[in-house]
Amino acid sequence: MLSPMSSRRNSSTAFIVGLLLTMLGFFVVPLLVAMAPLERTMGLVQKIFYFHVPCAWLLMLSTFVCAAGSLAYLFRGSERGDRLALCSAELGVLFGLCVMVTGPLWARAAWGAFWTWDVRLTSSLLLWLMLIAYGLARRYGGANGRRLAAAMALFAAADVPLVYLSVNIWRGLHPTTKVVSSLAPGMRTPFFFSLAIFSALWGVLLALRMRVEGAQAQLVELALTVEDAEEKSP
Amino acid sequence: MIYVALAYGFIWGAVFTYVLLVGRRVARINAEIEDLRRRVKLGS
Numbered sequence: 001m002l003s004p005m006s007s008r009r010n011s012s013t014a015f016i017v018g019l020l021l022t023m024l025g026f027f028v029v030p031l032l033v034a035m036a037p038l039e040r041t042m043g044l045v046q047k048i049f050y051f052h053v054p055c056a057w058l059l060m061l062s063t064f065v066c067a068a069g070s071l072a073y074l075f076r077g078s079e080r081g082d083r084l085a086l087c088s089a090e091l092g093v094l095f096g097l098c099v100m101v102t103g104p105l106w107a108r109a110a111w112g113a114f115w116t117w118d119v120r121l122t123s124s125l126l127l128w129l130m131l132i133a134y135g136l137a138r139r140y141g142g143a144n145g146r147r148l149a150a151a152m153a154l155f156a157a158a159d160v161p162l163v164y165l166s167v168n169i170w171r172g173l174h175p176t177t178k179v180v181s182s183l184a185p186g187m188r189t190p191f192f193f194s195l196a197i198f199s200a201l202w203g204v205l206l207a208l209r210m211r212v213e214g215a216q217a218q219l220v221e222l223a224l225t226v227e228d229a230e231e232k233s234p
Numbered sequence: 235m236i237y238v239a240l241a242y243g244f245i246w247g248a249v250f251t252y253v254l255l256v257g258r259r260v261a262r263i264n265a266e267i268e269d270l271r272r273r274v275k276l277g278s
Contacts (some may be wrong), residue, residue, distance in 0.1 A: 030242060048241045055245065094252050101248075102241040109237050201249065204257075212256055215263050219270070225269055 018204045025197030032190035039187075048102055050089035050191055053180070054198035055098040056124070060160045061202065062092030063127060066134065067157030070150035079217065082146060085153055087209040089134045091202060096128035111173055118172035123163045128157035 028131040029050070039046035072081025103121065107222035115121065130152060137149040167176045183191060 026246070044235055045237050045240045051241055051245055094248060098245045098248055101244045105241050107239045205249075205252070208253075208256060210262065212259055215260075219263055219266055222270055224246070226273055230273070 010224070015204065015207055018200065018207070022197060022204050025193075025200065029190070029194045029197050031194055036190045037184060037186040042110050048106040049179075050194045051198075052094055052099065052102040052106060053191070054195045055095045055102060057195065058095040058198060058202045059092055059099055059124070059127065059196070060163065061130065061199075062088045062095060063153075063156050064152045065206075066092060069162060070153035073152045076145065082150070083210060083213040083217065085150060086135075086138065087206055089131050089153065090209060092131040093128070093135065093204055094205075096124075096131060097139045099124060100128060107173075116173060118174050119166040120163065120172060120174040123159060123166050127156060127159045127163055130159060154190040195223050 033047050033050045036047065036050070038044060062115050066085045068083040069078075069083070069085030070074050071087065072078040073085060105126075107116070108114045134149045134156065137152055141148045163175065167174050180191070
């Protein structure tokens with residue numbers, strides 16, 4: 001059986017290896033994207049697709065993980081679940097911001113406008129705002145802020161299927177969900193590689209953030225113990 | 235080309251900034267641990 005020290009060392013090594021592979025991947029992705037064939041109608045600007053879609057996938061994944069953690073916190077009182085929810089919500093805000101910037105850049109070149117109130121765009125913006133509201137509720141929601149935020153996370157998760165299916169139900173300017181399955185063979189490898197690297201980055205960042213949050217919780221506990229001991233000592 | 239470069243550059247910048255912010259939080263936690271250590275030493 002591994003001792004806590006060696007298990008911590010192993011997890012640190014795994015974390016550093018994961019981080020290095022992800023950083024390497026972040027340099028390889030643009031090379032693969034540059035080599036991918038040009039799309040006939042949109043040309044070069046279509047290459048934003050290789051970064052925009054993985055960010056959108058991570059926004060949705062973060063929301064689901066946030067909701068799962070919130071469920072564990074609401075119904076089982078799990079502090080770890082609450083920490084997982086907070087960390088994944090933060091990552092959802094980060095990757096949601098990337099979606100909100102890369103999408104309009106693509107739209108400006110493809111549609112001639114940075115923003116249209118298309119259902120996909122509006123529901124994605126709403127999802128991102130819900131995750132920001134989650135963070136604000138935790139910070140400024142007072143004594144019940146964490147529970148209020150956890151309930152909001154469940155509403156955010158309910159918006160995810162709407163975001164995903166909106167392009168199939170209400171046809172607008174945004175491409176439908178079939179775009180990935182109909183990719184040309186030369187576009188599939190860079191796309192799935194990019195998706196894997198972005199997902200790995202998300203995993204590494206989540207692990208890093210969970211460690212910080214765990215350390216913070218231990219610190220608060222220790223500080224309370226020290227204060228308690230100081231009060232009792234003559 | 236400029237839009238593609240801006241998009242990827244923004245993602246890099248956002249991730250880098252996030253990692254820096256998390257790093258600052260780690261530094262703050264370490265400083266608080268040091269403070270606790272000092273208090274424990276003074277108390278013992």
